Amino acid sequence: MPTQGTNYTRSLTILTALFFMWGLITSLNDILVPHLKALFELSYFQASLVQFCFFFAYFVMSYPAGKIVAKLGYKVGIILGLLIAAIGCILFYPSAAMRSYPLFLLSLFILASGLTLLQVAANPYVNSLGSPETAASRLNLTQAFNSLGTTIGPVIGSLFILSATILSASEQSALSPEQLHSYHATEAASVQSPYLVLTLALVVIAVIIFFSKLPKVESEVETASTVKQSLFVHRHLILGVVGIFAYVGAEVSIGSYLISFMQSPDVAGLTAASASKHLALYWGGAMIGRFAGSFIMRKIKPNKLLTFNAIIIALLLISAIVFAGSWGMWAVLAIGLFNSIMFPTIFSLALEKMGNLSGQASGLLCMGIVGGAIIPVIQAFFADHFALLISFLVPVVCYLYIAWYGFKGYKPENS
Known part of the structure; x- marks a missing residue:
């Protein structure tokens, strides 16, 4: 329960924006898979590493994220999650410029790590903002906007990322140096532009939350007796x-x-x-x-x-x-x-x-x-x-x- 009287509607509105953002970002993976497969001429197994890196980040980072939230609180956890996700997004810029698949995978892992921390912090926080009897109802409402993000994300991705024409290695070899340079710049920009916008959006939301007075809840305070519990x-x-x-x-x-x-x-x-x-x-x-x-x-x-x-x-x-x-x-x-x-x-x-x-x-x-x-x-x-x-x-x-x-x-x- 909250420790002080607060406006839940305002807090939940801010948190709803988070759920929308990570739904949108997550759904772009479905666009990246075919794009990177064509770009690097990957096998299906190699292309599947995009999804594997995403889910593997949840497995590796979830427990440490829980420790961070327990020590620093939900608000700090959310802000850190946003900033780490922003770092992952901005790394798509050099990944595209260098045309490096391993760097793409690393960028995705960092992005997913930020989303993991964000989810670990935001889900129980929404759960705590109000009556326990309506906790599942609140979480479903905010998760609905996550689904809105997953619906809009592929549309945005198809307009930008999949709009670029991917040429095979043989087709690229037939281009002049100037044409090849122009092709690489256009192809890189198709990935760079949407992820730069996402980087900016994540940082803006982090700044808004930093200056927002989100209510504290009792369940985020870890005590000495808590640490001893399993x-x-x-x-x-x-x-x-x-x-x-x-x-x-x-x-x-x-x-x-x-x-x-x-x-x-x-x-x-x-x-x-x-x-x-x-x-x-x-x-x-x-x-x-x-x-x-x-x-x-x-x-x-x-x-x-x-x-x-x-x-x-x-x-x-x-x-x-x-x-x-x-x-x-x-x-x-x-x-x-x-x-x-x-x-x-x-x-x-x-x-x-x-x-x-x-x-x-x-x-x-x-x-x-x-x-x-x-x-x-x-x-x-x-x-x-x-x-x-x-x-x-x-x-x-x-x-x-x-x-x-x-x-x-x-x-x-x-x-």
Whole structure:
């Protein structure tokens, strides 16, 4: 609970801008993958390092980020996260100028490290700004603007990053020195310009937050007795980490193979371009669901809504596997709507009654995001050895676990 009377609306408005920004930045990864693949003539595995570096940063940096937040508080953690992310963004400038893929990956890792600290600090802070009964509702509302960012990001990326024509090595060898220099400058600018704008935006938001009087909350003050406590004795928290792992893994896995799924002759037989347009429905559904979920949770307990949504998704996936065809396509696209409330709800339930350990607990929860790097690989194994349709049983298992967590696993042992 806050230690002093404050205007929550103003604070939540500022924090909402953060959620929007990191949603926008994260979604640009989907644009960078095909751009860098074409630019450096990479294999699919080499191009996949873009996403791997992003999720690996969450795994490596989440626990240290939790320690930083526990020691310095939410506000300082948010500001540091913004500035580290800004450093990652500005490093895209020399990466593009030098045409260095390793430097791009390093820049991305630094950027993701900043976003990790930002998320570790902001999620429990939003959770603490108000009544515990409406914590999941608040987090869903702010996360809805994260989804708005993920919807707008690809549009911005396609207008700038993917607007540049990438020439093959043989085509470049046919250019004169002057033409080659001009081509490199144009191609570099396509990446440099949007990330320079993002750098400026991140720094501006950091400055605004620095001069803003954000309310302090009791849970961000670490005491001597807190340090001696262990996070791992809190069963509902550890199960929540597994829940975050399962959810992010399932979401990323479905998103990774959704276009291929819709292209399959057994499903819809769409072209890549048409399937990409349908993908907007998947992410748009997630955005709408979070806005709606933030209000529904004021009437229905978050754990019950989580269980209901997880069961619905499992049924949608199973029906898509069994019936395939047009029904299969629309069933999987509908998952975005029911996915919407899961991450913030699992996060909020896992932080319940964590008190002064909330900062470190948030770091531990964010480590679960590494599921986005692991679950898709498991599904790929089944897709390669059996069939793409059959491989969607992997996320079914993930959602069944989430349903159980919402039904029983979320309860703190002393409740």
